Amino acid sequence: MADQIPKAPGAKAAAPSAPRSGEARPGSGKVEKGRSIIAVASGKGGVGKTWFSVTLCHALARIGQKTLLFDADLGLANVDIQLGLMPERDLAGVLQGRLSLGQAKVRYEDGKFDIIAGRSGSGSMAQLPAARLMTIGQDLVRMSASYDTVVMDLGAGLDRTVRMLTARAGTTLVVTNAEPTSITDAYAFIKVTHQNDPDADIRVVVNSVDTKGEGHRTYETLRKACQNFLQFEPQLAGVIRRDRKVLESIRQQVPILTRTPTADAAVDVEQIADHILDHRPPSR
Ligand SMILES: Nc1ncnc2c1ncn2[C@@H]1O[C@H](COP(=O)(O)OP(=O)(O)OP(=O)(O)O)[C@@H](O)[C@H]1O
Numbered sequence: 094m095a096d097q098i099p100k101a102p103g104a105k106a107a108a109p110s111a112p113r114s115g116e117a118r119p120g121s122g123k124v125e126k127g128r129s130i131i132a133v134a135s136g137k138g139g140v141g142k143t144w145f146s147v148t149l150c151h152a153l154a155r156i157g158q159k160t161l162l163f164d165a166d167l168g169l170a171n172v173d174i175q176l177g178l179m180p181e182r183d184l185a186g187v188l189q190g191r192l193s194l195g196q197a198k199v200r201y202e203d204g205k206f207d208i209i210a211g212r213s214g215s216g217s218m219a220q221l222p223a224a225r226l227m228t229i230g231q232d233l234v235r236m237s238a239s240y241d242t243v244v245m246d247l248g249a250g251l252d253r254t255v256r257m258l259t260a261r262a263g264t265t266l267v268v269t270n271a272e273p274t275s276i277t278d279a280y281a282f283i284k285v286t287h288q289n290d291p292d293a294d295i296r297v298v299v300n301s302v303d304t305k306g307e308g309h310r311t312y313e314t315l316r317k318a319c320q321n322f323l324q325f326e327p328q329l330a331g332v333i334r335r336d337r338k339v340l341e342s343i344r345q346q347v348p349i350l351t352r353t354p355t356a357d358a359a360v361d362v363e364q365i366a367d368h369i370l371d372h373r374p375p376s377r
């Protein structure tokens with residue numbers, strides 16, 4: 094199934110609404126980007142973005158990178174839950190005007206990286222005014238200058254928040270698994286992001302596959318759809334195998350690279366961290 098080109102991949106891409114008047118055109122290429130910001134996105138939900146973002150951050154920190162994890166899933170923030178944290182400060186303080194973005198960060202000493210946590214279950218954060226998102230984006234870009242890498246865990250899909258924050262990233266990693274619906278939704282995400290900014294550095298992460306070969310075939314399906322319909326080919330950042338240690342570590346609320354660093358999925362994310370360091374986008 095994964096070898097089939099998704100049917101009618103253009104159909105899904107109509108989903109995002111047009112910018113309202115007064116809203117900055119997301120991803121128009123006009124907003125300032127942070128070269129070191131990596132957006133972790135997906136079309137379909139539940140494909141492993143949050144787990145991957147946490148693990149990627151941890152992998153980068155373990156090789157000496159100064160790293161920040163920004164929980165930008167404003168509706169269903171759960172980085173803190175996966176890590177078993179109860180942060181004293183989080184993004185809610187920023188949105189209420191009590192804290193600057195810099196003041197909202199907390200240190201995750203066990204992983205040796207910084208975190209800006211979201212507020213779990215706070216649906217009120219999901220639909221922020223565009224001006225607020227612009228300010229957060231600007232502040233994040235400014236803050237990213239003092240980090241080697243900022244990993245931004247986004248909500249699924251293509252809503253305005255996702256589009257505006259993706260526009261700030263130097264690199265966007267689109268996570269998919271081998272399911273046709275996930276591939277089709279990843280295609281839709283890539284289509285909109287590429288059309289908003291033809292220079293965007295978009296790469297693919299295939300997660301939860303039984304074998305690396307299955308991951309490569311999934312990537313090929315997506316790459317061919319992009320080539321045929323968009324005349325654009327996103328690169329493959331890497332393939333992550335399905336691994337029961339992932340669920341076990343989430344249940345224990347301990348990062349996989351702490352609990353079982355030799356697990357297949359942990360090793361696969363370390364390879365993606367190496368890929369990222371080897372393929373930084375050029376400064377513009
Ligand atoms: N490589 C993997 N092997 C096994 N299970 C995995 C793997 N990656 C993710 N999972 C499972 O997928 C579940 C969903 O992961 P996660 O919450 O990170 O997804 P998400 O894309 O962030 O979801 P959402 O779109 O709701 O934010 C996890 O609970 C985990 O059990």
Ligand SMILES: [Mg+2]
Pocket residue numbers: 142143144166171247
């Ligand atoms: Mg998530």
